[in-house]
Amino acid sequence: MEASGTDERVVRVGLLGAGTVGSGVWRILHEHADSIATRTGARIEVTRVAVRDRSRPRDVAIPDHVLGDDAMAVVEADDVDLVVEVMGGREPAGALIRRALELRKPVVTANKELIAHEGPALTAMARAAGVDLAFEAAVAGGIPIIRPLRASLAGDRVTRVVGILNGTTNYILTRMTEAGEDFADVLADAQAAGYAEADPSADVDGHDAAAKTAILATLAFDVAVHADDVYREGIRGVSAADLRVAQRLGYVIKLIGVANVVDGRVGVRVHPAMLPADHPLASVRGVFNAVYVEADATGPLMFYGKGAGAMPTGAAVVGDVIDAARGLVHTTTRPSDVHVGPADLRPIEELRTQYCVRLEVDDRPGVLAEVARSFGAHDVSIAQVWQDGVADGAELVLVTHRSREADLRATVDALERVDSVRRVAGVIRVESEAFSA
Amino acid sequence: MEASGTDERVVRVGLLGAGTVGSGVWRILHEHADSIATRTGARIEVTRVAVRDRSRPRDVAIPDHVLGDDAMAVVEADDVDLVVEVMGGREPAGALIRRALELRKPVVTANKELIAHEGPALTAMARAAGVDLAFEAAVAGGIPIIRPLRASLAGDRVTRVVGILNGTTNYILTRMTEAGEDFADVLADAQAAGYAEADPSADVDGHDAAAKTAILATLAFDVAVHADDVYREGIRGVSAADLRVAQRLGYVIKLIGVANVVDGRVGVRVHPAMLPADHPLASVRGVFNAVYVEADATGPLMFYGKGAGAMPTGAAVVGDVIDAARGLVHTTTRPSDVHVGPADLRPIEELRTQYCVRLEVDDRPGVLAEVARSFGAHDVSIAQVWQDGVADGAELVLVTHRSREADLRATVDALERVDSVRRVAGVIRVESEAFSA
DSSP states (O other): OEEOTTSOEEEEEEEEOOSHHHHHHHHHHHHTHHHHHHHHTSEEEEEEEEOSOTTSOOSSOOOTTTEESOHHHHHHOTTOSEEEEOSOSSTTHHHHHHHHHHTTOOEEEOOHHHHHHHHHHHHHHHHHHTOOEEOGGGTTTTSOOHHIIIIITTTSOEEEEEEEOOHHHHHHHHHHHHHOOOHHHHHHHHHHHTSSOSSTHHHHTSHHHHHHHHHHHHHHHSEEOOGGGSEEOOSTTOOHHHHHHHHHHTEEEEEEEEEEEETTEEEEEEEEEEEETTSGGGGOOTTEEEEEEEETTTEEEEEEEEOOSHHHHHHHHHHHHHHHHHHHHTTOOOOOOOOOEEOOBOOGGGOEEEEEEEEEEOOSTTHHHHHHHHHHHTTOOEEEEEEEEETTEEEEEEEEOSEEHHHHHHHHHHHTTOTTEEEEEEEEEEOOTTOOO | OEEOTTSOEEEEEEEEOOSHHHHHHHHHHHHTHHHHHHHHTSEEEEEEEEOSOTTSOOSSOOOTTTEESOHHHHHHOTTOSEEEEOSOSSTTHHHHHHHHHHTTOOEEEOOHHHHHHHHHHHHHHHHHHTOOEEOGGGTTTTSOOHHIIIIITTTSOEEEEEEEOOHHHHHHHHHHHHHOOOHHHHHHHHHHHTSSOSSTHHHHTSHHHHHHHHHHHHHHHSEEOOGGGSEEOOSTTOOHHHHHHHHHHTEEEEEEEEEEEETTEEEEEEEEEEEETTSGGGGOOTTEEEEEEEETTTEEEEEEEEOOSHHHHHHHHHHHHHHHHHHHHTTOOOOOOOOOEEOOBOOGGGOEEEEEEEEEEOOSTTHHHHHHHHHHHTTOOEEEEEEEEETTEEEEEEEEOSEEHHHHHHHHHHHTTOTTEEEEEEEEEEOOTTOOO
């Protein structure tokens, strides 16, 4: 940090990456420079920007003398007080951030993948160095969720976090629900419109939501949860028939990431689930994200907004930059004193929730009894059942009472061996108002 | 702050008030003492509690030697590092807080009334003293909204805040909507159940929501808005017929507090409004609160949760206490550098929004033409109209296009002089998806 000619302090930022989010950060820092200076007590100036390809056209006009292609040089430069990492991916981002922290430079990152795998280690490094490591933008883009979890709820005990954390899948499920379209058609449209990647696996198979769920679990429970610890199912298996059944039961289907604590053990999972239509999360439509938090004293909270995009994510990064810059100006940080311990994980098999099972069966007497016997034999009791004729057979839909996942899986295995069951067409977890444990 | 025998630092709190919120604060600080110590880097100890009547029975067991009835003595005590004010009301709370700030003791308060009237002056005092003045609990109880507005959105430009800020009125409107009951019946029930005060005016006439709206406007726009600056209508005039009409049009009626900026001027208002049924605020039911924020870069955000109650509000206070205590432990604060200027207020007459006007009229030819002429004569154009027979007359419902409030009021005055109009039975503002300006 240096004093400018007019005695105004300046915090000099090194920006690593100038893609979508980086462009947003650049734009916001410039468009709102005056109000940011007021709020920070210092001007924030981007002195260096590292990009992979200097000649590539960008959304924002970054002067040539600021651009460079050596990211490590930016981190180490004397005229960089604070490092903003928006290049993404685990390496070289990880090495760059570690170096910045070694140099006691505060770091702001939007890197969900890196934080989901190395967050606790990097946070410990930052604490040891006495500088900020902030990553509000890594989860749910523009929605302030990290700061509320860390600061506002610091005096409370969080018991559960349920998030709609991926805009692409929520857009697809919303279109499937509201327009009655098929997964493949909506995905193709979303790809054409730029809402979904050419390779959609990170979104539709739940990898993105799993990384965010891991970060939320770590923050909520002070234990180290990695992206790979998260049980994960995507939305490829959700059919129009599932959505129809959900609607009939008064539910909507959402891809949710859940982190909760049961008997001291942390369960983390991402999968499609039926949510009651009057639950606050059920009204989250299209590309919007939301995070629902339950805490002992505070009760339920929900945070809703845009989970992606240059400007929302850029604004979240800039919020962190201002906070870190104020720490520099006041020559202080308030590093978190939270020590993140190892996580005792609860396997998915121990989950207790309700399930909606959709079967295609022969349309003849005795089928229901056979099916019911399979449930009963595995301690899964049935709460609701109905049967419709379809083509030459019948569709049988059963909703269970709260049951153990392991028992439900054994039931499904058994059903697949029942002669009159042609196909187990769908199994979806049902999260009732009180959610499952 | 002092070092304890075990070299663990201790932050000593003086608690002013031990009513509903104070009891919640006491309980949370004690039940979560260990995790709070970890997060703070210091133990937080309540060394003194000031109450009006020491003999009054309380929800929590506060040891006798801690209790006192001299609040100023608590503020000034050498063994108090940090003051928590949860007594409410403007005085003596204001004098106590000013004295604490003079002594450079950080202050946490839940006092909406005081902050709505003197927030900017007190914040300036705190900044001059270099200590924290935090009031997360003063708006929307347990919902983290102050911190996100101040910190997370510091790099963005907030353009509008719309809140459901009063749980009592939201409970009443929800019951009226869902059970079809009348205002007076629901209010009586709510009073019996303890959801509403014996004198319900602060809630049902919108005073409480107006104070919170003033605080939100001040934080969102960095201008001094006082509770008395807020245009205010309560819910006493909302009838079952209004709710029925709203439902038919695809809206729900909520008491909202709105703060927005138009051409550099700040509009602040509290009134019942029709919101589209698929708007995120529409799904906020019962005693829950929510704050919807629109910002340039971030887009729309919503924060949802419990707006009142000992534990949610207590948790919000404790979150602030932890933050302020960390400031003490790290012998630093990060005071806001925001300078709050005077507000240029936009009078309600300049509001431009849609209106739903419900008229009881004679059921004879020519009435619609007479009514339509009154609208047209005042530049208010009609978007939608329908007529139903009621008893021996008819009910005429008109929804306008976006119009100036002043023109609408002139229209209503004119309608009241039209012979065939028996009564202007209801006028409710309609906030469309894009909200009004």
